[in-house]
Amino acid sequence: MLKQRIRCLAVDDEPPALDVIVHHIQAVPSLELVGTSPDAIEAMSMLTTKAVDLLFLDIQMPQLLGTDFVRTLRNPPKLIFTTAHREFAVEGYDLNAVDYLLKPISFERFLKAVNKVIEQAPVTTIAAPETPRKDGFLYFRTNRKTMKVAVQDILYFESIGDYIKVVTNNKTIVTKQAISALEEELAHYSFVRIHRSFIVAMDKIDSYSKEIIEVNRQQLPVSRMYRLEVERRLK
Structure with missing residues (x-):
């Protein structure tokens, strides 16, 4: 039996910053990347069609701030803010964020934030993965x-x-x-x-x-x- 991986959505309007988050997610076996988005509007749509356990969210984005986006969600997933601006930290924690990562985000600091989520996640199990198909x-x-x-x-x-x-x-x-x-x-x-x-x-x-x-x-x-x-x- 295996622990179920934490399904992650990464949202950031800066491609280099988004690439860093994606790379970090893919380096952690307990995480699964289910999608990326350059803005909160698209992310809102993705949350209605994908099962997401953990949201990595930039704050300063066009059209809608990340903090304002979170306030629109009735049942938001676990949340880790990513931003270059330290002054948003207090507001981020007021929104029950698990952690607040300042750019540039090192893998060590990323892993520390993820471990907080893992500690809070319920321990569930799923059946061992099926053997990949070769026919079809x-x-x-x-x-x-x-x-x-x-x-x-x-x-x-x-x-x-x-x-x-x-x-x-x-x-x-x-x-x-x-x-x-x-x-x-x-x-x-x-x-x-x-x-x-x-x-x-x-x-x-x-x-x-x-x-x-x-x-x-x-x-x-x-x-x-x-x-x-x-x-x-x-x-």
Whole structure:
């Protein structure tokens, strides 16, 4: 039996700051990143469609301050504020925030805040994860028709703007789809996200290092954001 991971949503309008939070979340096995958002308005919508246990929330954002956003929530998740401005600390704690992280956020300080959440979380268990499926098919819309692709034939996926390139043993398909949606669809199969733009079939990996994964003589980049998760999964 395993402890259930804490499902996290990260909200920040500054991409570099958001990348730091995402990287920290992915480095902690007890955390699960379920989404990111650049503003409170989009985050509000995401909270209605996703199960979120812990919200990492910037305070100074366009349209709606993080503190004002929290006040609109009837049943907010556990909350950790992230900001560059110390003067918001008192207001943050008044909103029952678990902690208040000042940017730039070190991993050590991040982990200290997360441990507070873990200590407060109820101890629940879930069944051991099922063995990833190797059979089955995926369907992709391309050139006005839908193509059926055997999962076991897929080498990797590459995101190119609003499109996904599906690379298999004998063909390449281009379809309009977001890589984040595709990643959710692949949850029951043995794939790993190695980069913002790449998802790879784990059983098709020929070799790997911290920076590169080789699949069918093709070298694909491993980004710093996903490196720890990639190493954990491949080991």
